[in-house]
Amino acid sequence: GAVVSQHPSWVICKSGTSVKIECRSLDFQATTMFWYRQFPKQSLMLMATSNEGSKATYEQGVEKDKFLINHASLTLSTLTVTSAHPEDSSFYICSASAGQGIDGYTFGSGTRLTVV
Amino acid sequence: RKEVEQDPGPFNVPEGATVAFNCTYSNSASQSFFWYRQDCRKEPKLLMSVYSSGNEDGRFTAQLNRASQYISLLIRDSKLSDSATYLCVVKINTGGFKTIFGAGTRLFVKA
Numbered sequence: 001g002a003v004v005s006q007h008p009s010w011v012i013c014k015s016g017t018s019v020k021i022e023c024r025s026l027d028f029q030a031t032t033m034f035w036y037r038q039f040p041k042q043s044l045m046l047m048a049t050s051n052e053g054s055k056a057t058y059e060q061g062v063e064k065d066k067f068l069i070n071h072a073s074l075t076l077s078t079l080t081v082t083s084a085h086p087e088d089s090s091f092y093i094c095s096a097s098a099g100q101g102i103d104g105y106t107f108g109s110g111t112r113l114t115v116v
Numbered sequence: 117r118k119e120v121e122q123d124p125g126p127f128n129v130p131e132g133a134t135v136a137f138n139c140t141y142s143n144s145a146s147q148s149f150f151w152y153r154q155d156c157r158k159e160p161k162l163l164m165s166v167y168s169s170g171n172e173d174g175r176f177t178a179q180l181n182r183a184s185q186y187i188s189l190l191i192r193d194s195k196l197s198d199s200a201t202y203l204c205v206v207k208i209n210t211g212g213f214k215t216i217f218g219a220g221t222r223l224f225v226k227a
Binding site: 107 | 158
């Protein structure tokens with residue numbers, strides 16, 4: 001089945017630094033990938049839709065200059081949290097679908113970010 | 117009103133019990149429906165898609181009621197390993213596809 005690899009699994013960084021998270025589709029091409037954020041005991045919230053070869057589409061309230069998304073190939077999307085602050089600490093998850101329509105999504109294993 | 121609503125629970129049931137979760141959605145352009153399972157501090161994993169005619173996978177049965185705009189998940193003969201958060205997921209066709217997650221229903225199965 002479709003496999004999505006996400007790296008790193010966890011990261012601790014200092015306030016003010018930037019963190020890059022990678023999301024790769026291993027056995028399929030993904031023209032679209034999705035980035036979510038999940039705070040403890042809350043649901044996944046879609047941050048942005050990453051489109052290969054074009055600009056990402058951000059959800060309302062998500063700062064595009066803070067959460068930089070690059071989808072340079074059909075198998076890789078990256079999310080960079082710039083100038084991270086403690087309130088950015090969260091569980092970030094990417095997902096992709098090997099197909100459209102009725103197909104479900106496969107998720108990466110997530111990245112737990114802690115900003116100290 | 118949230119686009120996808122679930123009872124957050126928690127549902128505490130003994131092993132062997134039957135438990136049912138409901139999920140309501142508000143957008144009539146909702147096209148595809150899924151149940152995902154998420155274990156603590158892990159990514160969600162697809163449990164099953166939900167088809168119009170209803171579908172069953174072992175101890176799990178999913179149903180869709182388009183007229184009332186809700187989907188359900190029934191778990192029979194609950195196992196300890198069924199303890200998790202169950203997410204209702206709806207795919208909406210608004211020209212492009214948009215996926216909305218419910219907040220999840222927490223299930224604890226106890227011995």
